[in-house]
Amino acid sequence: MKKLFSSTIVTLALTMAVSVGSAFAADSKLDKEVKDVLGTRYQTGGTSTSGFDCSGFTMYIFKQFDVKLPHQSGSQYKMGKKVAKSDLESGDLVFFNTNGKGISHVGIYVGENKFAHASSSKGITISSLSDSYYVKRYVGATRVTNSDIFDETNGNDGNQDHDDVE
Numbered sequence: 001m002k003k004l005f006s007s008t009i010v011t012l013a014l015t016m017a018v019s020v021g022s023a024f025a026a027d028s029k030l031d032k033e034v035k036d037v038l039g040t041r042y043q044t045g046g047t048s049t050s051g052f053d054c055s056g057f058t059m060y061i062f063k064q065f066d067v068k069l070p071h072q073s074g075s076q077y078k079m080g081k082k083v084a085k086s087d088l089e090s091g092d093l094v095f096f097n098t099n100g101k102g103i104s105h106v107g108i109y110v111g112e113n114k115f116a117h118a119s120s121s122k123g124i125t126i127s128s129l130s131d132s133y134y135v136k137r138y139v140g141a142t143r144v145t146n147s148d149i150f151d152e153t154n155g156n157d158g159n160q161d162h163d164d165v166e
Contacts, residue, residue, distance in 0.1 A: 028090065030061070037052070061116075076106055115129060
């Protein structure tokens with residue numbers, strides 16, 4: 001009985017470890033920065049680990065890479081190079097219209113059709129671009145990193161918003 005209980009605990013722990021790690025396309029500096037703040041609470045106007053709104057979260061993460069972003073999702077959308085949904089890469093910003101008035105939400109694409117963002121109900125979380133809520137509200141994506149920074153976010157060696165989100 002003791003062996004069965006121990007093996008069940010080990011199996012459960014391994015399953016949880018694998019499922020947590022699978023939210024990210026690669027083990028990169030970007031992944032580490034996002035993982036470090038997962039679960040941080042949502043706070044309107046928040047830009048720190050005591051609470052984030054969506055653009056405050058993206059500002060905070062990109063600041064770790066010396067990339068300055070404004071604190072407003074609509075302004076962030078105007079930066080960088082537009083990227084087709086089919087060409088998304090880890091580190092790209094993804095944008096949504098959650099209030100019917102234009103760009104009102106932003107997140108960071110982390111690979112495998114998932115993005116990290118500040119949800120008003122869940123705090124910093126990982127969601128799927130395939131979730132019906134986000135499919136209906138997706139507007140576009142931009143790449144705000146140069147190739148050197150982008151390589152760093154992917155682990156390669158070089159060879160104020162008012163969002164009302166689920």
